[in-house]
Amino acid sequence: MAGVISAGAAEALEAWLAARRALRGAAPNTEAAYRADVAGFLGFLAEHHGGPQGRTALARAGLSDIRAWLARGRAEGAGSRTLARRLSAVKSFYRWLAETDGFDASAILAARAPRHAARLPRPLAEDAARDMLETVGHQHAEPWIAARDTAVVTLLYGCGLRISEALALRLRDWPAGETLRIAGKGGKTRLVPLLPAARQAVEAYLDLCPHPATADSPIFRGARGGPLNPRLVQKATARARAQLGLPPSATPHALRHSFATHLLAAGGDLRAIQELLGHASLSTTQGYTAVDTTRLLEVYEAAHPKAGRRAG
Template identity: 50%
Template sequence: MESASTLIQDFSRHLREGRRRSPHTVRAYVTTAERFCAFLAEHLGGTVGSAQIKALKQADIRSYLAFRRADDLSNNSAARELSAIRSFLKFVGGDESAIPAVKGPKVTRGVPRPASPDDIIAITQDIASSAREDWIGARDWAVLLLLYGSGLRISEALDLTAEALPLSDTLRVTGKRGKTRIVPILPKVRVAIEHYIDLCPHEMTPDKAIFRGKRGGPLSPNLIRRVVERARTNLGISDKTTPHALRHSFATHLLAGGADLRSLQELLGHASLSSTQVYTAVDAAHLLDIYQNAHPRASNS
Protein backbone atom coordinates (compact mmCIF):
# COMPACT_ATOMS: atom_id res chain seq x y z
CA MET A 1 0.00 0.00 0.00
CA GLU A 2 1.36 3.38 -1.01
CA SER A 3 1.59 5.95 1.76
CA ALA A 4 -0.16 9.31 1.64
CA SER A 5 3.14 11.16 1.27
CA THR A 6 4.17 9.02 -1.70
CA LEU A 7 0.77 9.48 -3.32
CA ILE A 8 0.97 13.24 -2.90
CA GLN A 9 4.45 13.36 -4.44
CA ASP A 10 3.22 11.29 -7.38
CA PHE A 11 0.13 13.50 -7.64
CA SER A 12 2.33 16.60 -7.82
CA ARG A 13 4.41 15.06 -10.61
CA HIS A 14 1.24 14.03 -12.46
CA LEU A 15 -0.12 17.57 -12.33
CA ARG A 16 3.17 19.11 -13.50
CA GLU A 17 4.21 16.64 -16.17
CA GLY A 18 1.07 14.73 -17.11
CA ARG A 19 -1.51 17.49 -16.94
CA ARG A 20 0.85 20.43 -17.49
CA ARG A 21 -0.89 22.47 -14.83
CA SER A 22 0.52 25.85 -13.84
CA PRO A 23 2.86 26.06 -10.82
CA HIS A 24 0.14 27.99 -8.95
CA THR A 25 -2.44 25.23 -9.58
CA VAL A 26 0.02 22.51 -8.61
CA ARG A 27 0.79 24.25 -5.30
CA ALA A 28 -2.89 24.75 -4.53
CA TYR A 29 -3.89 21.15 -5.37
CA VAL A 30 -0.95 19.61 -3.51
CA THR A 31 -1.60 21.77 -0.44
CA THR A 32 -5.25 20.63 -0.45
CA ALA A 33 -4.21 16.98 -0.83
CA GLU A 34 -1.82 17.30 2.12
CA ARG A 35 -4.48 18.96 4.26
CA PHE A 36 -7.05 16.35 3.23
CA CYS A 37 -4.78 13.42 4.10
CA ALA A 38 -3.84 14.97 7.46
CA PHE A 39 -7.56 15.33 8.22
CA LEU A 40 -8.23 11.71 7.20
CA ALA A 41 -5.51 10.41 9.52
CA GLU A 42 -7.36 11.92 12.48
CA HIS A 43 -10.85 11.32 11.08
CA LEU A 44 -10.20 7.63 10.39
CA GLY A 45 -7.93 7.15 13.39
CA GLY A 46 -4.94 5.59 11.69
CA THR A 47 -2.49 5.53 8.84
CA VAL A 48 -3.77 6.80 5.53
CA GLY A 49 -2.68 5.21 2.26
CA SER A 50 -4.09 4.24 -1.10
CA ALA A 51 -6.42 1.58 0.37
CA GLN A 52 -8.06 3.98 2.81
CA ILE A 53 -8.40 6.71 0.16
CA LYS A 54 -10.02 4.33 -2.33
CA ALA A 55 -12.51 3.24 0.34
CA LEU A 56 -13.69 6.76 1.23
CA LYS A 57 -17.43 7.41 1.36
CA GLN A 58 -19.48 10.49 0.66
CA ALA A 59 -19.75 11.16 4.39
CA ASP A 60 -15.95 11.30 4.76
CA ILE A 61 -15.63 14.03 2.15
CA ARG A 62 -18.56 15.93 3.64
CA SER A 63 -16.84 15.76 7.03
CA TYR A 64 -13.69 17.28 5.55
CA LEU A 65 -15.65 20.14 3.97
CA ALA A 66 -17.40 20.77 7.28
CA PHE A 67 -14.00 20.80 8.99
CA ARG A 68 -12.76 23.39 6.51
CA ARG A 69 -15.92 25.45 6.88
CA ALA A 70 -14.99 25.95 10.50
CA ASP A 71 -12.14 28.11 9.18
CA ASP A 72 -14.69 30.45 7.54
CA LEU A 73 -13.97 29.11 4.09
CA SER A 74 -16.00 30.90 1.40
CA ASN A 75 -18.18 29.03 -1.08
CA ASN A 76 -15.72 29.75 -3.87
CA SER A 77 -12.77 28.46 -1.83
CA ALA A 78 -14.71 25.38 -0.73
CA ALA A 79 -15.58 24.65 -4.36
CA ARG A 80 -11.91 24.91 -5.34
CA GLU A 81 -10.91 22.54 -2.53
CA LEU A 82 -13.56 20.04 -3.60
CA SER A 83 -12.29 20.20 -7.17
CA ALA A 84 -8.74 19.52 -5.95
CA ILE A 85 -9.94 16.59 -3.82
CA ARG A 86 -11.81 15.06 -6.75
CA SER A 87 -8.69 15.34 -8.87
CA PHE A 88 -6.61 13.67 -6.15
CA LEU A 89 -9.15 10.86 -5.65
CA LYS A 90 -9.31 10.22 -9.38
CA PHE A 91 -5.50 10.06 -9.49
CA VAL A 92 -5.34 7.58 -6.61
CA GLY A 93 -8.28 5.43 -7.69
CA GLY A 94 -7.99 5.76 -11.44
CA ASP A 95 -11.77 5.67 -11.88
CA GLU A 96 -13.76 8.88 -11.86
CA SER A 97 -17.07 7.00 -11.57
CA ALA A 98 -15.92 5.52 -8.24
CA ILE A 99 -15.45 8.93 -6.61
CA PRO A 100 -18.20 9.58 -4.02
CA ALA A 101 -20.67 12.11 -5.36
CA VAL A 102 -20.62 15.28 -3.28
CA LYS A 103 -22.47 18.35 -4.45
CA GLY A 104 -20.32 21.44 -4.25
CA PRO A 105 -21.42 24.75 -2.73
CA LYS A 106 -23.12 27.33 -4.90
CA VAL A 107 -20.48 29.56 -6.43
CA THR A 108 -21.09 33.17 -7.33
CA ARG A 109 -19.01 34.14 -10.30
CA GLY A 110 -17.65 37.63 -9.94
CA VAL A 111 -17.71 40.10 -12.79
CA PRO A 112 -14.21 41.03 -14.00
CA ARG A 113 -13.13 44.54 -13.05
CA PRO A 114 -11.36 46.24 -15.94
CA ALA A 115 -9.06 49.19 -15.39
CA SER A 116 -9.53 52.38 -17.38
CA PRO A 117 -6.96 53.13 -20.12
CA ASP A 118 -6.03 56.37 -18.32
CA ASP A 119 -5.30 54.49 -15.08
CA ILE A 120 -3.27 51.88 -16.94
CA ILE A 121 -1.07 54.48 -18.62
CA ALA A 122 -0.75 56.52 -15.41
CA ILE A 123 0.49 53.43 -13.55
CA THR A 124 2.97 52.41 -16.26
CA GLN A 125 4.31 55.96 -16.48
CA ASP A 126 4.72 56.18 -12.71
CA ILE A 127 6.55 52.85 -12.63
CA ALA A 128 8.84 53.78 -15.51
CA SER A 129 9.72 57.17 -14.03
CA SER A 130 10.32 55.75 -10.54
CA ALA A 131 12.69 52.99 -11.65
CA ARG A 132 16.29 53.29 -10.43
CA GLU A 133 17.66 52.36 -13.85
CA ASP A 134 16.33 53.28 -17.28
CA TRP A 135 16.33 49.72 -18.57
CA ILE A 136 14.26 48.53 -15.60
CA GLY A 137 11.72 51.29 -16.16
CA ALA A 138 11.56 50.37 -19.86
CA ARG A 139 11.14 46.71 -18.93
CA ASP A 140 8.22 47.28 -16.58
CA TRP A 141 6.56 49.66 -19.05
CA ALA A 142 6.86 47.02 -21.81
CA VAL A 143 5.52 44.19 -19.63
CA LEU A 144 2.41 46.10 -18.56
CA LEU A 145 1.66 47.35 -22.07
CA LEU A 146 1.97 43.75 -23.29
CA LEU A 147 -0.53 42.52 -20.69
CA TYR A 148 -3.02 45.16 -21.76
CA GLY A 149 -2.28 45.27 -25.48
CA SER A 150 -2.35 41.51 -26.08
CA GLY A 151 -4.37 40.18 -23.12
CA LEU A 152 -1.61 37.94 -21.78
CA ARG A 153 -1.49 36.40 -18.35
CA ILE A 154 1.52 37.69 -16.45
CA SER A 155 3.08 34.21 -16.45
CA GLU A 156 2.71 34.02 -20.24
CA ALA A 157 4.44 37.36 -20.72
CA LEU A 158 7.34 36.49 -18.41
CA ASP A 159 7.79 33.06 -19.96
CA LEU A 160 8.49 34.54 -23.38
CA THR A 161 12.01 33.78 -24.56
CA ALA A 162 14.27 35.59 -26.99
CA GLU A 163 13.48 32.84 -29.50
CA ALA A 164 10.48 35.07 -30.39
CA LEU A 165 12.83 37.83 -31.58
CA PRO A 166 12.81 39.77 -33.79
CA LEU A 167 9.19 40.68 -33.12
CA SER A 168 6.59 40.75 -35.86
CA ASP A 169 2.91 41.71 -35.83
CA THR A 170 2.01 38.56 -33.90
CA LEU A 171 3.41 36.51 -31.05
CA ARG A 172 3.18 32.81 -30.26
CA VAL A 173 2.27 32.38 -26.60
CA THR A 174 2.29 29.24 -24.46
CA GLY A 175 -0.61 29.31 -22.02
CA LYS A 176 -2.14 26.95 -19.49
CA ARG A 177 -1.49 23.23 -19.93
CA GLY A 178 1.12 23.95 -22.58
CA LYS A 179 -1.40 25.16 -25.17
CA THR A 180 -0.10 27.67 -27.68
CA ARG A 181 -1.95 30.50 -29.40
CA ILE A 182 -1.15 33.42 -31.66
CA VAL A 183 -1.86 36.96 -30.42
CA PRO A 184 -1.42 40.28 -32.22
CA ILE A 185 1.06 42.87 -30.96
CA LEU A 186 0.10 46.53 -31.16
CA PRO A 187 2.75 48.77 -32.79
CA LYS A 188 3.22 50.73 -29.55
CA VAL A 189 3.70 47.52 -27.57
CA ARG A 190 6.28 46.24 -30.04
CA VAL A 191 8.15 49.55 -29.89
CA ALA A 192 8.13 49.42 -26.07
CA ILE A 193 9.54 45.87 -26.02
CA GLU A 194 12.22 46.73 -28.59
CA HIS A 195 13.20 49.84 -26.60
CA TYR A 196 13.59 47.71 -23.47
CA ILE A 197 15.71 45.18 -25.38
CA ASP A 198 17.98 47.97 -26.65
CA LEU A 199 18.57 49.14 -23.06
CA CYS A 200 18.76 45.73 -21.37
CA PRO A 201 22.32 44.95 -20.24
CA HIS A 202 21.75 41.19 -20.46
CA GLU A 203 22.32 39.23 -23.66
CA MET A 204 19.21 38.03 -25.47
CA THR A 205 19.94 34.39 -26.26
CA PRO A 206 17.11 32.21 -27.64
CA ASP A 207 16.83 30.05 -24.52
CA LYS A 208 16.67 32.99 -22.10
CA ALA A 209 13.62 34.96 -20.98
CA ILE A 210 13.07 38.30 -22.73
CA PHE A 211 12.13 40.05 -19.49
CA ARG A 212 15.00 39.75 -17.02
CA GLY A 213 15.58 40.54 -13.39
CA LYS A 214 18.30 42.92 -12.25
CA ARG A 215 20.91 40.14 -12.11
CA GLY A 216 19.89 38.58 -15.40
CA GLY A 217 17.59 35.82 -14.20
CA PRO A 218 13.92 35.46 -15.20
CA LEU A 219 11.73 38.32 -13.97
CA SER A 220 9.51 37.44 -10.99
CA PRO A 221 5.74 38.01 -11.32
CA ASN A 222 5.72 39.16 -7.71
CA LEU A 223 8.11 42.00 -8.56
CA ILE A 224 5.67 43.31 -11.19
CA ARG A 225 2.79 42.99 -8.72
CA ARG A 226 4.74 44.97 -6.11
CA VAL A 227 5.69 47.82 -8.43
CA VAL A 228 2.07 48.08 -9.59
CA GLU A 229 0.95 48.18 -5.96
CA ARG A 230 3.38 51.01 -5.18
CA ALA A 231 2.25 52.96 -8.23
CA ARG A 232 -1.41 52.52 -7.25
CA THR A 233 -0.63 53.91 -3.80
CA ASN A 234 1.28 56.86 -5.26
CA LEU A 235 -1.57 57.73 -7.63
CA GLY A 236 -4.51 56.92 -5.37
CA ILE A 237 -5.85 54.37 -7.87
CA SER A 238 -8.14 51.48 -6.85
CA ASP A 239 -6.44 48.36 -5.53
CA LYS A 240 -8.50 46.44 -8.09
CA THR A 241 -6.02 47.64 -10.73
CA THR A 242 -3.65 44.68 -10.72
CA PRO A 243 -1.51 43.20 -13.50
CA HIS A 244 -4.24 40.62 -14.13
CA ALA A 245 -6.84 43.40 -14.36
CA LEU A 246 -5.03 44.56 -17.49
CA ARG A 247 -6.01 41.27 -19.14
CA HIS A 248 -9.61 41.90 -18.07
CA SER A 249 -9.38 45.37 -19.58
CA PHE A 250 -8.12 43.97 -22.87
CA ALA A 251 -11.07 41.57 -23.02
CA THR A 252 -13.83 43.95 -21.98
CA HIS A 253 -12.63 46.74 -24.25
CA LEU A 254 -12.55 44.44 -27.28
CA LEU A 255 -15.92 42.89 -26.51
CA ALA A 256 -17.56 46.26 -25.98
CA GLY A 257 -16.21 47.44 -29.31
CA GLY A 258 -17.70 44.54 -31.24
CA ALA A 259 -15.31 41.57 -30.99
CA ASP A 260 -17.19 38.26 -31.05
CA LEU A 261 -16.90 35.82 -28.18
CA ARG A 262 -15.25 33.05 -30.21
CA SER A 263 -12.48 35.34 -31.41
CA LEU A 264 -12.00 36.68 -27.89
CA GLN A 265 -11.83 33.13 -26.57
CA GLU A 266 -8.98 32.41 -28.99
CA LEU A 267 -7.11 35.60 -28.06
CA LEU A 268 -7.39 34.89 -24.32
CA GLY A 269 -6.57 31.19 -24.63
CA HIS A 270 -9.68 30.06 -22.76
CA ALA A 271 -10.38 26.33 -23.02
CA SER A 272 -14.11 26.92 -22.53
CA LEU A 273 -16.35 29.60 -24.01
CA SER A 274 -18.08 29.89 -20.63
CA SER A 275 -14.86 31.42 -19.24
CA THR A 276 -15.07 34.13 -21.89
CA GLN A 277 -18.77 34.76 -21.46
CA VAL A 278 -18.26 36.39 -18.05
CA TYR A 279 -17.14 39.50 -19.91
CA THR A 280 -20.61 39.99 -21.38
CA ALA A 281 -21.76 40.99 -17.88
CA VAL A 282 -19.42 43.97 -17.79
CA ASP A 283 -21.01 47.37 -18.29
CA ALA A 284 -19.94 48.47 -21.76
CA ALA A 285 -21.01 52.09 -21.46
CA HIS A 286 -17.48 53.40 -20.83
CA LEU A 287 -15.52 50.92 -22.90
CA LEU A 288 -13.66 51.55 -26.14
CA ASP A 289 -13.53 50.30 -29.73
CA ILE A 290 -12.09 47.00 -30.93
CA TYR A 291 -8.53 45.89 -31.47
CA GLN A 292 -6.52 47.56 -34.30
CA ASN A 293 -9.48 49.73 -35.41
CA ALA A 294 -9.86 51.80 -32.24
CA HIS A 295 -8.03 50.06 -29.42
CA PRO A 296 -7.02 52.73 -26.86
CA ARG A 297 -3.34 52.16 -27.65
CA ALA A 298 -3.58 51.06 -31.30
CA SER A 299 -2.91 54.52 -32.71
CA ASN A 300 0.63 55.33 -33.72
CA SER A 301 0.08 58.97 -32.88
Protein backbone atom coordinates (compact mmCIF):
# COMPACT_ATOMS: atom_id res chain seq x y z
CA MET A 1 0.00 0.00 0.00
CA ALA A 2 1.31 3.43 -0.90
CA GLY A 3 2.35 5.80 1.84
CA VAL A 4 0.62 9.03 2.75
CA ILE A 5 1.56 12.01 0.60
CA SER A 6 2.59 15.09 2.57
CA ALA A 7 0.66 18.34 2.25
CA GLY A 8 3.70 19.96 0.62
CA ALA A 9 4.03 17.19 -1.99
CA ALA A 10 0.29 17.27 -2.73
CA GLU A 11 0.46 21.04 -3.14
CA ALA A 12 3.39 20.72 -5.54
CA LEU A 13 1.51 18.14 -7.58
CA GLU A 14 -1.55 20.37 -7.94
CA ALA A 15 0.59 23.39 -8.82
CA TRP A 16 2.33 21.41 -11.54
CA LEU A 17 -0.97 20.24 -12.98
CA ALA A 18 -2.26 23.83 -12.95
CA ALA A 19 0.85 24.95 -14.83
CA ARG A 20 0.29 22.21 -17.41
CA ARG A 21 -3.32 23.27 -17.88
CA ALA A 22 -2.29 26.87 -18.41
CA LEU A 23 0.33 25.97 -21.02
CA ARG A 24 -1.17 23.01 -22.83
CA GLY A 25 -4.84 22.73 -21.99
CA ALA A 26 -4.66 18.98 -21.38
CA ALA A 27 -7.87 16.95 -21.62
CA PRO A 28 -9.43 15.90 -18.28
CA ASN A 29 -8.61 12.23 -18.85
CA THR A 30 -4.98 13.09 -19.58
CA GLU A 31 -4.72 15.22 -16.46
CA ALA A 32 -6.26 12.46 -14.36
CA ALA A 33 -3.70 9.99 -15.69
CA TYR A 34 -0.81 12.36 -14.91
CA ARG A 35 -2.14 12.98 -11.41
CA ALA A 36 -2.48 9.25 -10.72
CA ASP A 37 1.00 8.44 -12.07
CA VAL A 38 2.83 11.14 -10.09
CA ALA A 39 0.75 10.59 -6.95
CA GLY A 40 1.67 6.91 -7.17
CA PHE A 41 5.36 7.79 -7.16
CA LEU A 42 4.98 10.29 -4.30
CA GLY A 43 3.11 7.69 -2.28
CA PHE A 44 5.82 5.16 -3.01
CA LEU A 45 8.48 7.58 -1.75
CA ALA A 46 6.57 8.00 1.50
CA GLU A 47 6.37 4.25 2.00
CA HIS A 48 9.94 3.63 0.83
CA HIS A 49 11.42 6.16 3.24
CA GLY A 50 9.15 5.46 6.18
CA GLY A 51 6.96 8.54 6.19
CA PRO A 52 5.52 11.46 4.20
CA GLN A 53 8.11 13.27 2.11
CA GLY A 54 7.85 17.04 2.20
CA ARG A 55 8.67 19.26 -0.72
CA THR A 56 12.28 19.63 0.41
CA ALA A 57 12.64 15.86 0.71
CA LEU A 58 11.37 15.38 -2.82
CA ALA A 59 14.49 17.12 -4.09
CA ARG A 60 16.62 14.37 -2.54
CA ALA A 61 14.96 11.56 -4.51
CA GLY A 62 17.37 9.86 -6.87
CA LEU A 63 17.89 7.09 -9.37
CA SER A 64 17.71 4.35 -6.75
CA ASP A 65 14.22 5.53 -5.79
CA ILE A 66 13.12 5.46 -9.43
CA ARG A 67 14.51 1.97 -9.91
CA ALA A 68 12.83 0.66 -6.77
CA TRP A 69 9.53 2.23 -7.83
CA LEU A 70 9.72 0.72 -11.33
CA ALA A 71 10.60 -2.67 -9.82
CA ARG A 72 7.54 -2.45 -7.59
CA GLY A 73 5.36 -1.67 -10.58
CA ARG A 74 6.80 -4.59 -12.51
CA ALA A 75 6.20 -6.93 -9.57
CA GLU A 76 2.59 -5.76 -9.45
CA GLY A 77 2.12 -6.71 -13.08
CA ALA A 78 2.55 -3.38 -14.90
CA GLY A 79 3.84 -3.79 -18.44
CA SER A 80 6.75 -1.94 -20.02
CA ARG A 81 4.51 0.55 -21.80
CA THR A 82 2.64 1.39 -18.61
CA LEU A 83 5.89 1.87 -16.69
CA ALA A 84 7.27 4.07 -19.47
CA ARG A 85 4.16 6.25 -19.33
CA ARG A 86 4.40 6.58 -15.54
CA LEU A 87 8.08 7.47 -15.71
CA SER A 88 7.40 10.11 -18.35
CA ALA A 89 4.85 11.77 -16.04
CA VAL A 90 7.25 11.72 -13.08
CA LYS A 91 10.05 13.20 -15.17
CA SER A 92 7.77 15.98 -16.34
CA PHE A 93 6.79 16.73 -12.74
CA TYR A 94 10.41 16.75 -11.56
CA ARG A 95 11.51 18.95 -14.43
CA TRP A 96 8.96 21.54 -13.33
CA LEU A 97 9.73 21.08 -9.62
CA ALA A 98 13.48 21.48 -10.16
CA GLU A 99 12.97 24.70 -12.11
CA THR A 100 10.53 26.04 -9.51
CA ASP A 101 12.51 25.10 -6.38
CA GLY A 102 16.00 25.43 -7.82
CA PHE A 103 17.57 22.00 -7.40
CA ASP A 104 19.33 19.52 -9.68
CA ALA A 105 16.99 16.75 -10.86
CA SER A 106 19.39 15.28 -13.42
CA ALA A 107 19.49 11.88 -11.71
CA ILE A 108 15.75 11.38 -12.10
CA LEU A 109 15.62 12.97 -15.55
CA ALA A 110 18.32 10.56 -16.73
CA ALA A 111 16.31 7.48 -15.71
CA ARG A 112 15.42 5.22 -18.60
CA ALA A 113 12.14 3.48 -19.14
CA PRO A 114 12.11 -0.32 -19.45
CA ARG A 115 12.47 -1.47 -23.01
CA HIS A 116 9.47 -2.97 -24.68
CA ALA A 117 9.35 -5.06 -27.79
CA ALA A 118 7.56 -3.55 -30.73
CA ARG A 119 4.21 -5.17 -31.34
CA LEU A 120 4.16 -6.55 -34.83
CA PRO A 121 1.02 -7.74 -36.56
CA ARG A 122 0.56 -11.46 -36.88
CA PRO A 123 0.79 -12.75 -40.44
CA LEU A 124 -2.22 -14.31 -42.09
CA ALA A 125 -2.08 -17.85 -43.33
CA GLU A 126 -1.65 -18.00 -47.10
CA ASP A 127 -5.22 -19.12 -47.74
CA ALA A 128 -6.53 -16.43 -45.37
CA ALA A 129 -4.53 -13.76 -47.20
CA ARG A 130 -5.97 -14.87 -50.54
CA ASP A 131 -9.48 -14.92 -49.08
CA MET A 132 -8.96 -11.40 -47.73
CA LEU A 133 -7.96 -10.06 -51.15
CA GLU A 134 -11.02 -11.62 -52.73
CA THR A 135 -13.48 -10.63 -50.00
CA VAL A 136 -12.43 -6.98 -49.70
CA GLY A 137 -13.82 -6.44 -53.19
CA HIS A 138 -17.31 -7.42 -52.03
CA GLN A 139 -17.57 -4.79 -49.30
CA HIS A 140 -18.89 -1.92 -51.42
CA ALA A 141 -21.78 -1.77 -53.85
CA GLU A 142 -20.07 0.78 -56.12
CA PRO A 143 -17.98 -1.28 -58.59
CA TRP A 144 -15.10 1.20 -58.95
CA ILE A 145 -14.73 1.56 -55.16
CA ALA A 146 -14.79 -2.21 -54.71
CA ALA A 147 -12.10 -2.50 -57.42
CA ARG A 148 -10.09 0.26 -55.72
CA ASP A 149 -10.04 -1.49 -52.35
CA THR A 150 -9.06 -4.77 -53.99
CA ALA A 151 -6.21 -3.05 -55.82
CA VAL A 152 -4.85 -1.46 -52.65
CA VAL A 153 -4.78 -4.64 -50.58
CA THR A 154 -3.33 -6.57 -53.52
CA LEU A 155 -0.38 -4.14 -53.58
CA LEU A 156 0.10 -4.56 -49.83
CA TYR A 157 0.23 -8.34 -50.00
CA GLY A 158 1.62 -8.78 -53.50
CA CYS A 159 4.38 -6.15 -53.28
CA GLY A 160 4.91 -5.73 -49.53
CA LEU A 161 4.01 -2.03 -49.54
CA ARG A 162 3.11 0.04 -46.54
CA ILE A 163 -0.40 1.44 -46.89
CA SER A 164 1.07 4.97 -46.92
CA GLU A 165 3.33 3.98 -49.82
CA ALA A 166 0.46 2.56 -51.85
CA LEU A 167 -1.74 5.61 -51.30
CA ALA A 168 1.13 7.97 -52.16
CA LEU A 169 1.44 6.54 -55.68
CA ARG A 170 0.72 8.95 -58.53
CA LEU A 171 -0.28 8.08 -62.06
CA ARG A 172 3.18 9.11 -63.25
CA ASP A 173 4.55 6.33 -61.00
CA TRP A 174 2.51 3.63 -62.70
CA PRO A 175 5.05 1.56 -64.63
CA ALA A 176 5.14 0.31 -68.13
CA GLY A 177 7.61 -2.37 -67.05
CA GLU A 178 7.68 -5.07 -64.42
CA THR A 179 8.85 -3.03 -61.42
CA LEU A 180 7.35 -0.29 -59.31
CA ARG A 181 9.41 2.57 -57.87
CA ILE A 182 8.38 3.25 -54.28
CA ALA A 183 9.19 6.30 -52.19
CA GLY A 184 9.68 4.87 -48.70
CA LYS A 185 10.59 6.19 -45.29
CA GLY A 186 13.30 8.82 -45.08
CA GLY A 187 12.89 9.70 -48.75
CA LYS A 188 14.56 6.46 -49.82
CA THR A 189 13.35 4.88 -53.03
CA ARG A 190 13.33 1.21 -53.93
CA LEU A 191 12.21 -0.96 -56.82
CA VAL A 192 9.79 -3.80 -56.16
CA PRO A 193 8.65 -6.42 -58.66
CA LEU A 194 5.10 -5.89 -59.85
CA LEU A 195 3.29 -9.21 -59.97
CA PRO A 196 0.78 -9.72 -62.79
CA ALA A 197 -2.05 -10.07 -60.26
CA ALA A 198 -1.19 -6.70 -58.72
CA ARG A 199 -0.91 -5.01 -62.12
CA GLN A 200 -4.24 -6.45 -63.22
CA ALA A 201 -5.98 -5.36 -60.01
CA VAL A 202 -4.74 -1.77 -60.31
CA GLU A 203 -5.51 -1.52 -64.03
CA ALA A 204 -9.01 -2.94 -63.50
CA TYR A 205 -9.59 -0.21 -60.93
CA LEU A 206 -8.17 2.54 -63.18
CA ASP A 207 -10.48 1.45 -66.00
CA LEU A 208 -13.48 1.95 -63.69
CA CYS A 209 -12.39 5.07 -61.79
CA PRO A 210 -14.74 7.92 -62.86
CA HIS A 211 -12.53 10.84 -61.84
CA PRO A 212 -10.46 12.78 -64.40
CA ALA A 213 -6.74 12.45 -63.83
CA THR A 214 -3.37 13.91 -64.70
CA ALA A 215 0.12 12.55 -64.19
CA ASP A 216 0.20 14.19 -60.74
CA SER A 217 -3.14 12.74 -59.63
CA PRO A 218 -3.10 10.07 -56.94
CA ILE A 219 -3.82 6.63 -58.29
CA PHE A 220 -6.20 5.85 -55.46
CA ARG A 221 -9.08 8.29 -55.07
CA GLY A 222 -11.82 8.84 -52.55
CA ALA A 223 -15.48 8.95 -53.53
CA ARG A 224 -15.27 12.67 -54.35
CA GLY A 225 -12.01 12.41 -56.24
CA GLY A 226 -9.54 13.46 -53.56
CA PRO A 227 -6.70 11.31 -52.21
CA LEU A 228 -7.93 8.09 -50.61
CA ASN A 229 -8.00 8.16 -46.80
CA PRO A 230 -6.28 5.06 -45.36
CA ARG A 231 -9.10 4.75 -42.84
CA LEU A 232 -11.42 3.70 -45.67
CA VAL A 233 -9.11 0.82 -46.57
CA GLN A 234 -8.96 -0.18 -42.91
CA LYS A 235 -12.76 -0.19 -42.74
CA ALA A 236 -13.04 -2.36 -45.83
CA THR A 237 -10.56 -4.90 -44.45
CA ALA A 238 -12.35 -4.85 -41.08
CA ARG A 239 -15.63 -5.78 -42.77
CA ALA A 240 -13.89 -8.47 -44.81
CA ARG A 241 -12.19 -10.07 -41.81
CA ALA A 242 -15.51 -10.07 -39.92
CA GLN A 243 -17.11 -11.84 -42.87
CA LEU A 244 -14.26 -14.36 -42.98
CA GLY A 245 -14.10 -14.84 -39.22
CA LEU A 246 -10.49 -13.66 -39.02
CA PRO A 247 -9.00 -12.12 -35.85
CA PRO A 248 -8.64 -8.34 -35.30
CA SER A 249 -4.93 -8.68 -36.14
CA ALA A 250 -5.88 -9.18 -39.83
CA THR A 251 -5.23 -5.55 -40.75
CA PRO A 252 -3.85 -3.90 -43.91
CA HIS A 253 -0.39 -3.80 -42.30
CA ALA A 254 -0.66 -7.51 -41.52
CA LEU A 255 -0.84 -8.11 -45.28
CA ARG A 256 2.61 -6.52 -45.70
CA HIS A 257 3.82 -8.65 -42.79
CA SER A 258 2.32 -11.73 -44.45
CA PHE A 259 4.11 -10.88 -47.73
CA ALA A 260 7.48 -11.01 -45.94
CA THR A 261 6.70 -14.09 -43.88
CA HIS A 262 5.35 -16.15 -46.76
CA LEU A 263 8.22 -15.13 -49.03
CA LEU A 264 10.84 -16.20 -46.49
CA ALA A 265 9.00 -19.43 -45.71
CA ALA A 266 9.06 -20.23 -49.41
CA GLY A 267 12.84 -19.91 -49.49
CA GLY A 268 13.29 -16.20 -50.16
CA ASP A 269 16.63 -14.63 -49.24
CA LEU A 270 16.48 -12.53 -46.08
CA ARG A 271 18.54 -9.69 -47.56
CA ALA A 272 16.44 -9.60 -50.70
CA ILE A 273 13.31 -9.36 -48.55
CA GLN A 274 14.98 -6.54 -46.61
CA GLU A 275 15.37 -4.62 -49.86
CA LEU A 276 11.81 -5.32 -50.94
CA LEU A 277 10.42 -4.06 -47.63
CA GLY A 278 12.66 -1.00 -47.53
CA HIS A 279 14.14 -1.82 -44.12
CA ALA A 280 17.33 -0.01 -43.18
CA SER A 281 18.75 -2.98 -41.26
CA LEU A 282 18.57 -6.74 -41.57
CA SER A 283 17.68 -7.10 -37.89
CA THR A 284 14.43 -5.23 -38.53
CA THR A 285 13.52 -7.69 -41.26
CA GLN A 286 14.31 -10.65 -39.00
CA GLY A 287 12.00 -9.29 -36.35
CA TYR A 288 9.35 -8.58 -38.94
CA THR A 289 9.17 -12.05 -40.43
CA ALA A 290 7.26 -14.60 -38.38
CA VAL A 291 9.37 -17.67 -39.00
CA ASP A 292 10.67 -20.14 -36.47
CA THR A 293 14.30 -20.58 -35.50
CA THR A 294 14.59 -23.77 -37.54
CA ARG A 295 13.74 -21.92 -40.75
CA LEU A 296 16.26 -19.16 -40.01
CA LEU A 297 18.94 -21.78 -39.37
CA GLU A 298 18.13 -23.42 -42.69
CA VAL A 299 18.64 -20.09 -44.46
CA TYR A 300 21.90 -19.60 -42.57
CA GLU A 301 23.19 -23.09 -43.36
CA ALA A 302 22.41 -22.66 -47.05
CA ALA A 303 23.84 -19.17 -47.43
CA HIS A 304 26.78 -18.77 -45.03
CA PRO A 305 30.15 -19.83 -46.54
CA LYS A 306 31.54 -21.31 -43.33
CA ALA A 307 28.30 -23.10 -42.55
CA GLY A 308 28.28 -24.55 -46.04
CA ARG A 309 31.82 -25.88 -45.71
CA ARG A 310 31.00 -27.42 -42.36
CA ALA A 311 27.91 -29.10 -43.77
CA GLY A 312 29.93 -30.47 -46.66
